[in-house]
Amino acid sequence: MPIPKEDTKKNLVFDVRVATVVPGKITGENKTYELKGIDLAMKLHYLKGLYFFNNTNITNSTSNNGTKNNGTTNNLWSVSEMKSVPMYDWLISYFVACGRIRASSDETGDRPSIKLNDAGIRVVEAQSSKTVDEWLAMEDFLSMQDQLIYNHALGPDLPFSPLVCLQVTWFKCGGISMGLSWAHILGDAFSATEFMNMWTQYMQGHHQKPKTLAIQHPSQPNYKPLSPSQEPTSVKRVNPVGDHWVNPTNCKIGTHTFHLTPQQLDQLHLKVHGSKMKDKDSSQFFEVITAIIWKSIAKIRNDLETKNVTICRPKTIKQEHGMPYNGQVLGTIEATFSVSSADPSTLVHLVAENYVDESNMVEELVNHDMSKFDYIVYGQTLHLLT
Known part of the structure; x- marks a missing residue:
């Protein structure tokens, strides 16, 4: 109770x-x-x-x-x-x-x-x-x-x-x-x-002898200066916040959690792919969930500011020694049609095939703007983490 x-x-x-x-x-x-x-x-x-x-x-x-x-x-x-x-x-x-x-x-x-x-x-x-x-x-x-x-x-x-x-x-x-x-x-x-x-x-005592990690900075590729049309959509510039590093937004944020069982995932996959679903095709569960959430939010907001989605994925190469680092890939997807009326399978295909990695652009933008701006990543667009 x-x-x-x-x-x-x-x-x-x-x-x-x-x-x-x-x-x-x-x-x-x-x-x-x-x-x-x-x-x-x-x-x-x-x-x-x-x-x-x-x-x-x-x-x-x-x-x-x-x-x-x-x-x-x-x-x-x-x-x-x-x-x-x-x-x-x-x-x-x-x-x-x-x-x-x-x-x-x-x-x-x-x-x-x-x-x-x-x-x-x-x-x-x-x-x-x-x-x-x-x-x-x-x-x-x-x-x-x-x-x-x-x-x-x-x-x-x-x-x-x-x-x-x-x-x-x-x-x-x-x-x-x-x-x-x-x-x-x-x-x-x-x-x-x-x-x-x-x-x-x-x-719990299950550990090996600790090692001191050597700090290594891999060489960074040189990117050409970004033109306005090349600037990433996954981040938003904000005025510098000074020495108090707090998000300046005044938006109230709510939290909701829902759990999906394997059976429910199978049902969602079947609903989206129908007869095209393959017995061993379980690789697109994330894309299916993303498509359904994306479409649902677009319906609620009447397609307002829902054409772009940012997806955060881990890099395939694991960092040595477990050193903490920001290795996530920031990718964006843009729809050129009404998301609220789109078929979920179309959105799944868009998420799977039209993913644009903006990580290098974000790196270059921040380096170029050093000390001029701070940035908002989460909340700039609909943001999903896998």
Whole structure:
């Protein structure tokens, strides 16, 4: 039974404690990590992640690590325990995430960079008066998630702003949630996911000896200056925000989640492709979902500002050593017809065949406009991530 909204505003999260965890090894003084154009295009965006673990999951993970569990409290996930050898070792591999932004430096001039000063990541521990099940049953659960994810933005004191924040919230049932706030300038959603996966491995003792990663900057191709007709449609210029890196938009954003079972995916695929569907053809599920969402939004908006779609895909080449980076491919698709009245199969074909990679154009645009503008990527057009 859903919990009424009026009961969700009191004593949800309390006893908040904040700490900083640093790498277990010095990465070297006065090192600077130069940010690429695609990194700076993402400077006003932040990635949020929220993971729930019930008491059984916590007990099992503790048992695997050889730590005694009393059924209600697990010190493995406390701030004091997280500030231990496994986390120190983990952050050695992610030492770039422990740095701080410098708006300018001797090495990069007016181009922002990350100072590798081992300042660490922010770790927060809190308590909740609810159980995990009660929290998930709240009617406005999606709008309340920010209480489980530490409020995090870079600036206005950039040298003191962490790039990553983790919040562990204890529920009265013994379960926990882990909230991640990740500055997109550090890396894309795929890097953030790998960051969390690696952390759980380290905390459970399943890790190898940490390695210090050498920072490498592959040579960048030289692009011709962009003409106005060549400028990417996947990003939008905005006036510089100064040292407080927050999206200046005043739009209210809502959140909705829906889950599709394999059977429902098969039905959608069949509905779009009909008799043309092949038994082994499961490669276009994303394209099918994209086409249906695109068409539905176009109907709601009467085709207003729905001719362009941006799709973010991972690169096929995996980054060595799991180093966080913005390696996503920003691609755009443009429809020259009414999307709301189009056949879904036509949109599927458009998504699959007319994808234009704008990553290099975005890189060149930001490098060309350095210090003149900031940028909005997510929300500039209908944006989908695969």
